[in-house]
Amino acid sequence: MSSIPISVEGFKQLEKELDRLKKERPGVIQAIKEAREEGDLSENAGYDAARERQGMLEARIKYIESRMAQFNVIDLDTISGDKVMFGATVKIEDLESGEEKEYTLLGPDEADYAKGSISVQSPVARAMLGKEEGDEIVVDAPRGKIHYEIVSIRFLGTKGQQR
Incomplete structure (x- = not known):
């Protein structure tokens, strides 16, 4: 089993999500119980919705728990260097269009393209890993x-200050 990189902040966010999901369990179980008491389950939309919610909830809990065992938690405040690696914020220029993009390389469970981060497992990040300023990818x-x-x-680490 290979390890999956994740920042300390990303790990904490998943811990919070897992805790929230586990606290949600009793409410979903109660909703199933109440819907079951309404009678005929074959045409009980409330029961079907509660069971579907329970399935999604349990699947997400199982997913997070299985991933947590595989994580390699990395403190972004402790890394630096002159090569692209996990935690780096990299500006790249499309050599054809001249368009510039900037990405922070994070783990697959915390990357958020809308916020400017991509997974270290993405094709763009994989092409950048180990490269230096001025290198072409x-x-x-x-x-x-x-x-x-x-x-x-x-x-930038977690404080947003360059090291």
Whole structure:
């Protein structure tokens, strides 16, 4: 079983989610019980909805618990360097269009593209890992190969200050 990188903050967020989901269990069980008491289960939408919610809840709990055993928790405040690695904030430039993008490389369970972070397991991140400023990378994308240059590498940690 391989380890999965995750930041301390990402791990704490998943712990909070797991705790919240476990606290939600009794309410879902109660909803199933109440819906069952309404009678005929074959046409009981409340029962079906509660059972579906229970299934989703239990699946998410099981998923998080299984992942937690695989995590390699990394403190973003302790990493730095001149090569792209987990926790780095990397600015890249599309060599064809000149468009610049900036991503922070995080674990797959905490990456959020809308907030500027991508999974270290994504094709773009995998192409960047181990590279330095000025290096060119090639990413296989649905529209073909995209050539980028690594413009900058920063390590901001949790306090947002470059090290």
